[in-house]
Amino acid sequence: xxxxxxxxxxxxxxxxxxxxxxxxxxxxxxxxxxxxxxxxxxxxxxxxxxxxxxxxxxxxxxxxxxxxxxxxxxxxxx
Amino acid sequence: xxxxxxxxxxxxxxxxxxxxxxxxxxxxxxxxxxxxxxxxxxxxxxxxxxxxxxxxxxxxxxxxxxxxxxxxxxxxxxxxxxxxxxxxxxxxxxxxxxxxxxxxxxxxxxxxxxxxxxxxxxxxxxxxxxxxxxxx
Numbered sequence: 001x002x003x004x005x006x007x008x009x010x011x012x013x014x015x016x017x018x019x020x021x022x023x024x025x026x027x028x029x030x031x032x033x034x035x036x037x038x039x040x041x042x043x044x045x046x047x048x049x050x051x052x053x054x055x056x057x058x059x060x061x062x063x064x065x066x067x068x069x070x071x072x073x074x075x076x077x078x
Numbered sequence: 079x080x081x082x083x084x085x086x087x088x089x090x091x092x093x094x095x096x097x098x099x100x101x102x103x104x105x106x107x108x109x110x111x112x113x114x115x116x117x118x119x120x121x122x123x124x125x126x127x128x129x130x131x132x133x134x135x136x137x138x139x140x141x142x143x144x145x146x147x148x149x150x151x152x153x154x155x156x157x158x159x160x161x162x163x164x165x166x167x168x169x170x171x172x173x174x175x176x177x178x179x180x181x182x183x184x185x186x187x188x189x190x191x192x193x194x195x196x197x198x199x200x201x202x203x204x205x206x207x208x209x210x211x212x213x214x
Contacts, residue, residue, distance in 0.1 A: 035143055036096060036100060036139065039112060039115055039116060039159070040112055042115065043109075043111040043112040043115055046111060047111055055158050059156075
């Protein structure tokens with residue numbers, strides 16, 4: 001459920017379908033993922049999931065796989 | 079004013095550009111969290127006092143990004159968006175404040191930051207020059 005929600009938010013942020021969201025999508029290689037989109041993604045995740053990221057974790061979100069891992073860590077702490 | 083006679087400057091530059099339309103539909107009401115992640119209250123007051131805030135928000139964003147890039151190549155402190163404030167006093171070009179308890183007076187005395195911001199109807203661009211004064 002949590003992983004599905006994370007994927008859904010990620011897909012909404014990048015305006016793509018959930019099927020297109022894969023672990024291989026990465027900040028350095030996925031052209032639409034720039035610094036502004038990164039902050040939009042972070043804000044959407046925080047708002048929808050009622051969490052607040054530490055700055056180091058925001059910087060560590062370098063791929064969809066890392067985003068999912070970091071978000072799940074926060075959700076487990078709730 | 080710090081005496082730089084016994085110090086040498088280390089220079090670094092950064093640049094950034096963004097499409098203004100990415101900020102066109104951003105509002106204080108519906109994008110509170112995003113705006114507060116990027117901008118200070120003073121920056122938001124300044125930009126949203128404009129008839130069209132988008133070019134101002136975009137220009138400030140570019141300036142911050144340019145400063146972050148310049149800092150990263152100095153391999154010094156990592157800066158984040160809320161720690162950088164772009165100030166428009168109406169007298170000359172934009173100025174930069176570095177905000178945050180982690181920044182000591184000593185650090186702030188050793189840093190100079192110069193920026194320039196420009197935009198067309200579609201695009202905003204900014205460059206930043208960071209000067210870090212080091213002991214000889």
